[in-house]
Amino acid sequence: xxxxxxxxxxxxxxxxTGPESxxxxxxxxxxxxxxxxxxxxxRIEEAAKAEVAARACECFxxxxxxxxxSYINVSTLDxxxxxxxxxxxxxxxELSEGAGARGVAISNDEDxxxxxxxxxxxxxxxxxxxxxxxxxxxxxxxxxxxxxxxxAFAFHDQYGYLTACPTNVGTGIRVSVMMHLPALVQTREIxxxxxxxxxxxxxxxxxxxxGSQAMGDFYQISNQYTLGLSETQVINRVRxxxxxxxxxxxxxxxxxIEEKRQELHDHISRAYGVLSSAQTISSEETMHxxxxxRLGVNLGLIEDVSIPILNELFIQTQPAHLQKLKQKxxxxxxxxxARASLLRRRIAEAAE
Amino acid sequence: xxxxxxxxxxxxxxxxTGPESxxxxxxxxxxxxxxxxxxxxxRIEEAAKAEVAARACECFxxxxxxxxxSYINVSTLDxxxxxxxxxxxxxxxELSEGAGARGVAISNDEDxxxxxxxxxxxxxxxxxxxxxxxxxxxxxxxxxxxxxxxxAFAFHDQYGYLTACPTNVGTGIRVSVMMHLPALVQTREIxxxxxxxxxxxxxxxxxxxxGSQAMGDFYQISNQYTLGLSETQVINRVRxxxxxxxxxxxxxxxxxIEEKRQELHDHISRAYGVLSSAQTISSEETMHxxxxxRLGVNLGLIEDVSIPILNELFIQTQPAHLQKLKQKxxxxxxxxxARASLLRRRIAEAAE
Numbered sequence: 001x002x003x004x005x006x007x008x009x010x011x012x013x014x015x016x017t018g019p020e021s022x023x024x025x026x027x028x029x030x031x032x033x034x035x036x037x038x039x040x041x042x043r044i045e046e047a048a049k050a051e052v053a054a055r056a057c058e059c060f061x062x063x064x065x066x067x068x069x070s071y072i073n074v075s076t077l078d079x080x081x082x083x084x085x086x087x088x089x090x091x092x093x094e095l096s097e098g099a100g101a102r103g104v105a106i107s108n109d110e111d112x113x114x115x116x117x118x119x120x121x122x123x124x125x126x127x128x129x130x131x132x133x134x135x136x137x138x139x140x141x142x143x144x145x146x147x148x149x150x151x152a153f154a155f156h157d158q159y160g161y162l163t164a165c166p167t168n169v170g171t172g173i174r175v176s177v178m179m180h181l182p183a184l185v186q187t188r189e190i191x192x193x194x195x196x197x198x199x200x201x202x203x204x205x206x207x208x209x210x211g212s213q214a215m216g217d218f219y220q221i222s223n224q225y226t227l228g229l230s231e232t233q234v235i236n237r238v239r240x241x242x243x244x245x246x247x248x249x250x251x252x253x254x255x256x257i258e259e260k261r262q263e264l265h266d267h268i269s270r271a272y273g274v275l276s277s278a279q280t281i282s283s284e285e286t287m288h289x290x291x292x293x294r295l296g297v298n299l300g301l302i303e304d305v306s307i308p309i310l311n312e313l314f315i316q317t318q319p320a321h322l323q324k325l326k327q328k329x330x331x332x333x334x335x336x337x338a339r340a341s342l343l344r345r346r347i348a349e350a351a352e
Numbered sequence: 353x354x355x356x357x358x359x360x361x362x363x364x365x366x367x368x369t370g371p372e373s374x375x376x377x378x379x380x381x382x383x384x385x386x387x388x389x390x391x392x393x394x395r396i397e398e399a400a401k402a403e404v405a406a407r408a409c410e411c412f413x414x415x416x417x418x419x420x421x422s423y424i425n426v427s428t429l430d431x432x433x434x435x436x437x438x439x440x441x442x443x444x445x446e447l448s449e450g451a452g453a454r455g456v457a458i459s460n461d462e463d464x465x466x467x468x469x470x471x472x473x474x475x476x477x478x479x480x481x482x483x484x485x486x487x488x489x490x491x492x493x494x495x496x497x498x499x500x501x502x503x504a505f506a507f508h509d510q511y512g513y514l515t516a517c518p519t520n521v522g523t524g525i526r527v528s529v530m531m532h533l534p535a536l537v538q539t540r541e542i543x544x545x546x547x548x549x550x551x552x553x554x555x556x557x558x559x560x561x562x563g564s565q566a567m568g569d570f571y572q573i574s575n576q577y578t579l580g581l582s583e584t585q586v587i588n589r590v591r592x593x594x595x596x597x598x599x600x601x602x603x604x605x606x607x608x609i610e611e612k613r614q615e616l617h618d619h620i621s622r623a624y625g626v627l628s629s630a631q632t633i634s635s636e637e638t639m640h641x642x643x644x645x646r647l648g649v650n651l652g653l654i655e656d657v658s659i660p661i662l663n664e665l666f667i668q669t670q671p672a673h674l675q676k677l678k679q680k681x682x683x684x685x686x687x688x689x690a691r692a693s694l695l696r697r698r699i700a701e702a703a704e
Contacts, residue, residue, distance in 0.1 A: 262689065266631035273629025279618035337614065 003072070003081050007324045011088060011110040011127075014315065016307035018130015022298040023249050024242065025178040025218065025311065028089075028127045029136045029235075031144055032120040032163040032172035036152040040164045041117050049117055050101040055151065056116040060105045064146040067107035069114070074103045080329070083320035089127060094118055112143065119164045120172070122147070131177060131242060133235050141231075159227070167225045175238045176205075176222035179245060182295040183252035185217045193248055197221060202241060216287035216294075216314055221245065257299060268296035272304070276347040280336040286317045286343065304351040313346060355424070355433050359676045363440060363462040363479075366667065368659035370482015374650040375601050376594065377530040377570065377663065378481055380441075381488045381587075383496055384515040384524035385474040388504040392516045393469050401469055402453040407503065408468040412457045416498045419459040421466070426455045432681070435672035441479060446470055464495065471516045472524070474499070483529060483594060485587050493583075511579070519577045527590045528557075528574035531597060534647040535604035537569045545600060549573060554593060568639035568646075568666055573597065609651060620648035624656070628699040632688040638669045638695065656703040665698060 013026040034040060038052050053073075060069045074082060074095060082096040091104050095118040102117040115123040124143055126136045147153075154162040160170040168174070184190040194204045201224045206215060221241065223234045256264050271292035275281075281289075294310045296302035315321060322338045323330050330338055365378040386392060390404050405425075412421045426434060426447060434448040443456050447470040454469035467475040476495055478488045499505075506514040512522040520526070536542040546556045553576045558567060573594065575586045608616050623644035627633075633641075646662045648654035667673060674690045675682050682690055 262632055266633075266692070269629040269631045270626050273625035273627075274622050275625075276629075277621040277625025279621045280614055281618075340618070 003077075003084060004324070006084075006088065006110075007321070010308070010312050011315075013089070013111065013127045013129045014308060014311040015129040016311050018128065018132050020131040020242075020246055021129065021307065023179055023181070023246050024131040025180055026127055026129055027132045027136050028125060028174075028176045028178070028220075029133075029140045030123055030125040030174050030176075031140060032161070032165075032168040032174075033122040033124065033144070033147070034154040034162060034164070035121045036154045038121065041119065041121060042164050046100050052121050053101040053103055053116050056105075056114075056122060057103075059147060059150045060114065062150070063143070064149065065112075065142055067109070067112055069105040069107055069112065071105045072103055075099075075101055080320050080323055084324050087315060087318040087320050089113075091115055092118060092123070095123075112139070114143075120168070133175065133177075133239050137231065137235055166227075170225075170227040170229065171231045171234065173226050173231050173234050174222055175235050176220045177238060177242050178218055178220050179242075179249070180217055180291070180294060181219055181245070181249050182217040182291050183256055184245075184249050186256065187252045189248065189252060190219075193245060197241065197245075200237070200241065201225065202238070215284070216291040218291075218314075253295070253299060264299075265296075265301050268292050268299075268301050272296065272302055272347075275343050276351075277344065278340045280333070281340045281343065282336055283318060283339065286339060287314065290314055290317075305347055306350065309346060309350050313343065316346075317342060355429075355436060356676070358436075358440065358462075359673070362660070362664050363667075365441070365463065365479045365481045366660060366663040367481040368663050370480065370484050372594075372598055373482040373659065375531055375533070375598050376483040377532055378479055379484045379488050380477060380479045380526075380528045380530070380572075381485075381492045382475055382477040382526050382528075383492060384472040384513070384517075384520040384526075385476065385496070385499070386506040386514060386516070387473045388506045390473065392506075393471065393473060394516050398452050404473050405453040405455055405468050408457075408466075408474060409455075411499060411502045412466065414502070415495070416501065417464075417494055419461070419464055421457040421459055421464065423457045424455055427451075427453055432672050432675055436676050439667060439670040439672050441465075443467055444470060444475070447475075464491070466495075472520070485527065485529075485591055489583070489587055518579075522577075522579040522581065523583045523586065525578050525583050525586050526574055527587050528572045529590060529594050530570055530572050531594075531601070532569055532643070532646060533571055533597070533601050534569040534643050535608055536597075536601050538608065539604045541600065541604060542571075545597060549593065549597075552589070552593065553577065554590070567636070568643040570643075570666075605647070605651060616651075617648075617653050620644050620651075620653050624648065624654055624699075627695050628703075629696065630692045632685070633692045633695065634688055635670060635691065638691060639666065642666055642669075657699055658702065661698060661702050665695065668698075669694060 035052060035055065038044060038048055041049065057071050060071055063069060074091065085091040086093055086096050090106055090110060090113045095102055095115050105114040111126060111128055113125045124140065126140045128136050156162055161172040163169050163172050181190060184193060197204055203222050203224050205220045223237060226234055271289040275289050275293065290310055290313055293302055293305065297305060297307055297310065317339045319335055322335050326338055387404060387407065390396060390400055393401065409423050412423055415421060426443065437443040438445055438448050442458055442462060442465045447454055447467050457466040463478060463480055465477045476492065478492045480488050508514055513524040515521050515524050533542060536545060549556055555574050555576050557572045573590065575589060578586055623641040627641050627645065642662055642665055645654055645657065649657060649659055669691045671687055674687050678690055
């Protein structure tokens, strides 16, 4: 797969459609799977690791699923290309920064991404726009079955699927819902929500998964462990909690509109004004302002730009994306200029 | 004269043309004159003050000058209308807040304004766009002669024209040049310039004359006293110093462009962005941002708006102008909203 081609297009999960898309950006399900005939990647030798990658590639070529997968050999990519894939949510930081034979198979719409030789031999991801747990699971179930037709997975009758990390043992499933929660952040109610989620063993993470900061008021809500629960139970646990968070966020938005509409409108409009006129802007400020504008569009206070364009700008204004777009390495100051230029152009085009 | 008609139009001095108009907004000359047959306004009785006003009105009607003057009876105006005239630089705060018979005769272009019963019986003002000392003086000289054809001024062979305040005795002339000095303000060199001016007995004041704060980086440079100097000497003293200040300001601008073009461009563009998008904005922030954008236009960094429009916005975004425009009394919060709305509309129209 040609990475440059990805630069020109937008991922399916940025479409900004799907149920509850005013708050829920995307739904992601991933499965952790390991080949029965190889040691886990934490204990494998380099030659065997290459065999795992070769075996995976072979299997992806004839996979009985509608989507066509393209394999990218991550071990031969330079740092910029690896970071580019991280920014697009197609690979994890761990895979990017790992060593040895590793890669990722990606569908054309980028809704399917299967990492090879991350923490587990396979990490299968299905990522879609909006709150689409059932669609994601249906697609994931098909992929899982299709792979298992060709390879034997490490499986234990009592424990279920075996994985490198004990928290994934059982079904190997992680269900994440990425939510945009600007009103809960602004009203400072977000901490209460997080404490409630932690009590029921759901995790809250930033835009780029484990250990990442919440940027642009985006939060991933996901299950903490899988052992002892079926896939459906894990999915349902997330399914049950999301409407609550949705309700809190929407109530906080309504409250803001009721209590300080003018101030909010001003704040959001100025964010739009700065994004459409700045000549140099940091990634952090961009995230912050785009988050305000995204809230503004969802509240009907901004009409000149759409959610899909904002979703894309969150991704395209990141360092590797900017450099891929400009087709050259840029230092921080140069990126700030390129970022401002991209924002001005895209926002002006959208307003036309 | 119908004040509402003034709301719809723009004063000549805001045209933004004339020599050196990148820095010099306007040139103003005023003469202080008193009728020989009446006591000064500081010592006059109310009935005699009314006679002064009547006598002045009579004289204005047949004045042998090309411009037609319209007389406004300031004593019958409400506070809003009086403030409106102050904001347009047609009357002083002193006249606005004074008591008893008083008024102002205004030419259609607003380039001539003759206050009656301010500190002196007559305060004749000629106000034009750009650095136009000779034009202003020519016009003023004509008006002064034309008035003196009809009335006898208080005059002393040794001291010259007599005025209520000793600093005006002699010629009664004050020559002011309003300059936009954002680069000298930003590079903090402005204080040095002011000290130099004070040493040669030139005064520096804000937008609204004596005691007013410098808003939007506008400064009026004017002579301190007139006794012992001819009109031409006073004019020449200002004429000699303005090119020096012009040079300093332009050098400061060039230096800013050379040393931190990107930062300056960003600062100016963001100011434009906020002005074109804010939903509520204070007068102070407006002045500050308009000043940045005005500098940007003069440096060729902003192209979507013109100097005359910016000059007008400085005036039209002020409290009384906003209320005249909306045709109702507005409190501070309402004015901030009306101001933002006017700015968005005017800037969007200009960018079309």
